[in-house]
Amino acid sequence: MxxxxxxxxxxxxxxxxxxxxxxxxxxxxxxxxxxxxxxxxxxxxxxxxxxxxxxxxxxxxxxxxxxxxxxxxxxxxxxSFYIPRPMIISEKNTSDNNTDNSEKDKKHDRKAMKKISYIQISHIQNYLKGVKNNDNSFLDFLENIKELEDYNNxxxxxxxxxxxxxxxxxxxxxxxxxxxxxxxxxxxxxxxxxxxxxxxxxxxxxxxxxxxxxxxxxxxxxxxxxxxxxxxxxxxxxxxxxxxxxxxxxxxxxxxxxxxxxxxxxxxxxxxxxxxxxxxxxxxxxxxxxxxxxxxxxxxxxxxxxxxxxxxxxxxxxxxxxxxxxxxxxxxxxxxxxxxxxxxxx
Structure with a gap:
């Protein structure tokens, strides 16, 4: 093909x-x-x-x-070509002693992801890597691209x-x-x-x-x-x-x-x-x-x-x-x- x-x-x-x-x-x-x-x-x-x-x-x-x-x-x-945001969601590492905070962070991450409808194809691997690792930089990454992926863009x-x-x-x-x-x-x-x-x-x-x-x-x-x-x-x-x-x-x-x-x-x-x-x-x-x-x-x-x-x-x-x-x-x-x-x- x-x-x-x-x-x-x-x-x-x-x-x-x-x-x-x-x-x-x-x-x-x-x-x-x-x-x-x-x-x-x-x-x-x-x-x-x-x-x-x-x-x-x-x-x-x-x-x-x-x-x-x-x-x-x-x-x-x-x-720049945009695709739908992959529906893969982050699974926050709950090994942290403070489980309540982990659950709050998980919900916050998911809310940030749901605000993004489309993502540049050039960002896809960074996005998926962030979802998989879910480190502290991932939320910053989501905030940085959120404005770029808005319909008004x-x-x-x-x-x-x-x-x-x-x-x-x-x-x-x-x-x-x-x-x-x-x-x-x-x-x-x-x-x-x-x-x-x-x-x-x-x-x-x-x-x-x-x-x-x-x-x-x-x-x-x-x-x-x-x-x-x-x-x-x-x-x-x-x-x-x-x-x-x-x-x-x-x-x-x-x-x-x-x-x-x-x-x-x-x-x-x-x-x-x-x-x-x-x-x-x-x-x-x-x-x-x-x-x-x-x-x-x-x-x-x-x-x-x-x-x-x-x-x-x-x-x-x-x-x-x-x-x-x-x-x-x-x-x-x-x-x-x-x-x-x-x-x-x-």
Whole structure:
């Protein structure tokens, strides 16, 4: 598998729905999860090629067969790339006679870590070393990078007022949309894994079209338009297990099983959960596809492992592209649950 990184420079504001269930359009997130990005790519492919469904077509099969892999979209600033903070937590050494103070220190360390959402890839080894050793300098390290990893370092959040046009006999409705405007030199990036140049060429043809359609919400208002630049020298990401580590960290959402199959394919046995650190996220929402037009159809919800989860793996993990048809939908509907990971030394 070969890898390259794509830096997206946005030409308009972006709106990605918040992870919090039941939030309104006023809430927005800075990043784009891999399943959302996959849906945008597939919708663009259908629009370009005139297909009515993704079933049995080349583009989806490339992801099914692990010929193409994508990460979620994370922030960058100039040439500094940020990843989710690894979910590995510090275990304070309690050999100290003052156990109460040790417990307080442990809670303080964890609170400091939780304030950091993203961390520069160049800081990752110092961070993991600090978590493992948990010496006095680790808290200072957390305090020093806390200000650097704040959302405001990348973009400014704004509420934009919109007008919902009604029929002639109804009053127009005002509503607010939460959006991010990126600072100069900032944007989002993603990583692509590919096995052949022909696969790469097909992917980039879809991405080239997608930049004019946009990603995220409110695209009809011009949101989410972008230009992109390719970075091929990304040695700071450890895709190969050079240090014989058992820990893999997710850079995408991941589903280890597919219950839509008769044999209910499962990779849970490949992970030692007693030594793993992870978080789950519930994914739901509505379907946007050229096939279904403007009809709002709710897709089946499911829980997935979140980016930043760190698994102690006994065997390889790959994930699945899941069928989330809720039986009220014509044709199959898919959610991306493939694992794009890096190895971490811990």
């Amino acid at each position: 070969k890898y390259r990184l794509y830096k997206l420079q946005f030409l308009s504001p972006i709106h990605f729905g918040s992870d919090t269930v039941g939030t309104s359009l006023e809430e927005a997130d800075l990043i784009c999860h891999s399943d959302t990005f996959f849906s945008a790519l597939c919708s663009e492919y259908i629009k370009l090629n005139g297909y009515k469904t993704l079933d049995d077509i080349e583009f989806k099969k490339l992801f099914d067969n692990n010929d193409l892999l994508i990460s979620s979209l994370f922030p960058y600033k100039n040439n 990348f973009a400014k959040y704004s509420l934009i007022q919109k007008v919902g046009l009604r029929n002639n006999d109804e009053k127009n409705a005002l509503y607010d949309v939460g959006a991010y405007y990126f600072n100069v030199g900032c944007g989002l990036y993603f990583i692509l894994g590919y096995k052949s140049d022909s696969n790469l060429k097909l992917f980039e043809s879809v991405l080239e079209s997608l930049k004019y359609s946009g990603i995220g919400g409110k695209r009809t208002s011009g949101y989410g338009l972008f230009e992109y630049k390719v970075e091929e020298d990304i040695n700071m990401f450890e895709f190969e297990n050079k240090n014989e580590s058992n820990y893999k960290m997710l850079l995408s959402l991941y589903s280890p099983f597919d219950d839509s199959k008769e044999d209910k394919l499962c990779e849970l046995s490949n992970i030692d959960f007693n030594k793993s650190y992870y978080s789950l996220i519930k994914r739901n929402g509505f379907i946007y596809s050229p096939i279904h037009g403007k009809n709002l159809i709710k897709r089946k919800s499911l829980s997935m492992f979140k980016e930043g989860s760190c698994f102690y793996v006994k065997d390889d993990i790959k994930g699945y592209v899941l069928n989330v048809n809720n039986k009220d939908i014509q044709g199959n509907v898919y959610r991306y649950g493939k694992a794009l990971c890096i190895y971490i030394n811990f």
